[in-house]
Amino acid sequence: MEGLSFFVGVIGNIVSVLVFLSPIGTFWRVIKHRSTEEFESLPYICTLLNSSLWTYYGITKPGEILVATVNGFGIVVEAVYVTLFLIYAPKGMRAKTAILVGILDVGLLAVAIAVTQLAMNRDVRIDAIGFMGAALNIIMYASPLAAMVPNGTGFILGIAQLVLYAIYRNAKPTRNTTFDVLEEGCSQHEHLIPSSHQFIS
Known part of the structure; x- marks a missing residue:
């Protein structure tokens, strides 16, 4: 049973790696044109935060090495994407990206780590980190509904x-x-x- 679980985990990691790498074509275009054009940085900033939380979860919870490794890879990839925004985005978008990175990927992550480390025991800490990661996943995947609902009503x-x-x-x-x-x-x-x-x- 443990062998099957590990195998499924490896398959899941491979899929996750492919998902992390899927925007490569977009960012190759950004580098080639030296402009982010109309692309938004927020999805990549949120994915960076999400990967950071799940890496923290994988490090904190025993036996979750696969979660930690794949999301650690995600941190590297998403950090590259965000850095490209900071380099090639127009001035206004660059400032907005820097502010969001500071608030979400640095500030919010630091608060989450500090609170769970200082105010919670290990079991509660693991549950809290998992809850935060799951909640962020739901928000990220449900956010397009905000645009779909008014159109659907119409x-x-x-x-x-x-x-x-x-x-x-x-x-x-x-x-x-x-x-x-x-x-x-x-x-x-x-x-x-x-x-x-x-x-x-």
Whole structure:
């Protein structure tokens, strides 16, 4: 059973390495054009933080050497990507990247390490680090939904409009509209009121 677990872990590490290396084509283009163009640095900054947390987890928890090694590789790769942003990004993007690196990859990571080391015993520390890493994973993979949800809502409402149009496009308006009903009621009411000449006669 342990052998199977190790084998699955190795396969998982290979896949993770391929994922870390997948943006190489993009960054080759950045180097070639000496510009980051419209690319954003935030995904790589967050992935660097994520890799750092999981490396810390792998080092802290016994028997998680595979987690530590693959994410240690991820730290190196993502640090290269972020460095390329700091070199080739426009001035505004370069400043934004430097600020985010300082806040997330340095500040937040340092706080996480300090709190878990000083305020928690080993078991709680391992659980807390794992929770932080898992939460960051969820945030990273769920963030595109922020752009998808409004578009999805608009799509559904648009479909609803088309369906209503298809149902009622050939419908003929009924003669007794609300206005007609009110007008007819008023006419009937007028007939019930005796005219003034009836009282005179």
